[in-house]
Amino acid sequence: MKLPESQVAVLEAASATDEQTIEELAEKTWLKPETATGAVFELEDEGLLSVEERTDESVSLTEEGEEYAEDGLPEIKLYEAALSAGADEDAIQMGQAIGQSGLGGPQVNIALSNYARKGYGSIDSGEIVADPDADPENDAEASALSALAAGEPVEDADTLDQLESRGLVERTESTVRSVLLTDDGVTALMEGVEAAETVGQLTPEMLTTGQWRDVEFAQYNVDADAERIDGGKVHILRQTANRVKDVLVGMGFEEMDGPHADADFWINDCLFMPQDHPARTHWDRFALSNPTEIGDLPEELVEKVRRAHLEGIGENSDGYHSPWDEDFARAIALRGHTTSLSMRYLSGNAVGKLEPPQRFFSVEKVYRNDTLDPTHLLEFFQIEGWVMAEDLSVRDLMGTFEEFYAQFGITDIQFKPHYNPYTEPSFELFGRHPETNELIEIGNSGMFRPEVLEPLGVECDVMAWGLALERLLMLMYGFEDIRDVHGTLCDLELLRDVEVIH
Incomplete structure (x- = not known):
């Protein structure tokens, strides 16, 4: 032959x-x-x-998994620190245990979220208790990390599922x-x-x-599969962002732009966010170490914002009666929301003094020190928007959302009253997930308070919102975990094959 x-x-x-x-x-x-x-x-x-x-x-272990395999899981470090400080006998302050554990940054939140889940103790009202009968030596997740680091197989599927959900292992x-x-x-x-x-x-x-x-x-096998070649393609998230921009421009809006790293003054102080608000602590923001502060801030506006925080605006506002530090206002951080752009534009700092009516929007990245889960990432896209006009009402705001989301085939929008330091009235938006039928939060909105508008020199109503682009994507396509389409664990096959919804 x-x-x-x-x-x-x-x-x-x-x-x-x-x-x-x-x-x-x-x-x-x-x-x-x-x-x-x-x-x-x-x-x-x-x-x-x-x-x-x-x-x-x-x-295989991820980089974070390798670190924990070598140094130990954060929750075990917290338990050992609490135990050493006597939390097995009497509750101690959580800050004491955290300080003694040597944990910092995101590891603190990781330790706190897994501490009670694993039965190491309880955390309540800022105090921590350690269970003396807990056995970290037999922690299934820690044992699995050690085994994988040594090249040994792990058969416990539930433990591997948990490690994968924490981003400590990758399955291929x-x-x-x-x-x-x-x-x-x-x-x-x-x-x-x-x-x-x-x-x-x-x-x-x-x-x-x-x-x-x-x-x-040579004989040719015409039935053989050809080599697959995957060409370049615009990411589905970017496609959706471009659609959002087209829709908002079609509704008469102009686009804003501005710095990703900005002074806390523009990110929070102008928004009438108190400087001791939990969202402004180092646990929730990404501060810059070089440079650490901004030098150029409008002095007159700084003074007006400072007075609004300390004294309030008008007869019915009393301010916060909490310390206000200009050095903190000048500190630079990655923006936690694109409302810093709105403050720059409304104040006239970005494009000069604006006269009503005006409509502006942005679809830009924001950065938050959140715990990763199916609906939260450390960086994501926010759909920021505001309208400046006379005699605006909540009905105008709701109608804007109904018109906007209808462009994407989403008509079941629900509203829930909410509290924001910078808007009154305020409400959150919810949409129904097409696969799970659950209501998921898709945005936050309201009418800017006088404490925000008067220092900026705005004398009419302004309605504003911040919507989540990734949540819109989930409602459009039925994705249940945003990490499938965005981030280091995204599903490349899904991104290559998903059909674009027009």
């Missing part, structure tokens, strides 16, 4: 009793993997080889093809196979010389 050289090599390397992968055959025959793969499938079509497919799962699936000689393949080898010199392409020289009559042409 005459066969192409690559097929002869694969056939002679294959075994009738010991399964071998295509990768192993390629290595034994010194063939390129793609050449060996083609030869295997051609021999399978001729009945000389049998090919079995299976899916193998591998589990791969298709493995195993090859065996068939009876016909064994017979062919016993009878003898020869490498035939084959030609894969007819050339002009063969035609002119007549050489084509004496050569054997």
Whole structure:
């Protein structure tokens, strides 16, 4: 029997009793993997080889998982610190245990969220209690991390699921093809196979010389799958952002832009957010170390904002009666919302004094020190918008949302009263998830308070909102975990194959 050289090599390397992968055959025959793969499938079509497919799962530690495998899980560190401080006998201040544990940044929130879940104790009203009977030595997640770090398998699927949800391990699936000689393949080898010199392409020289009559042409398998090539594609989140911009421009809005890193003055102080508000602590914001503060702030506006915080605006406002520090206002951080752009525009700092009516929007990234979960990321896109006009009402605001979301096929919008330091009245928006049927929060809105508008020099009504672009994406496409489309764990196959909704 005459066969192409690559097929002869694969056939002679294959075994009738010991399964071998295509990768192993390629290595034994010194063939390129793609050449060996083609030869295997051609021999399978001729009945000389049998090919079995299976899916193998591998589990590997992420960078964070490697860190915890070496240094220990944050919740165990917190438990050991609390135990050392005597929290097994009497409750102690949570800050004392955190300080003694050496934890910092996001690890604090991670430790707190897993502490009670694992039965290490309880946390209530800023105090922590340690359960003396807890056994961190037998912590299933810690043991699994250690095993994976040592290259050992972990069979507990529930523990692996938990570690994966925490972003400490990655699971990958791969298709493995195993090859065996068939009876016909064994017979062919016993009878003898020869490498035939084959030609894969007819050339002009063969035609002119007549050489084509004496050569054997390679057979082409027209049913074989072609190599998949994935070209570039605009990310579905960017596609949706562009659609949002088109819709808002069509509704008469102009687009704002501005710095991602800005002074706390523009991010929070102008919004009448008290400087001791929990959202302004180092736990919730990303501060910059170089530079640490902004030098250029409008002095007159700074004084008006300071007075609004300390004294309030008008007869019915009393301010916060809490310390206000200009150095803190000058501190630079990554913006936690794009309302910093609204403050720059409304104050006239960005494009000069604006006269009503005006409509502006932005679709830009914001940054928050949140705990990662299916609906929260450390950075995400916010749809910021505001309208400046005389005699605006909440009805105008609700009508704007109904018109906006209808452009995306979303008509079941619900509103819930809410409290914001900077708007009154205020309400949150909720939409119904098309797969789970749950109501998920998709935005926050309201009418800016006098304490916000008067220092900025605005003498008419302003209605404003901040909507989540990723949540809009979830309502449009039915995604249940935003990490599938955004971030280091995103599903590339999903992004390649998902259809764009028009």
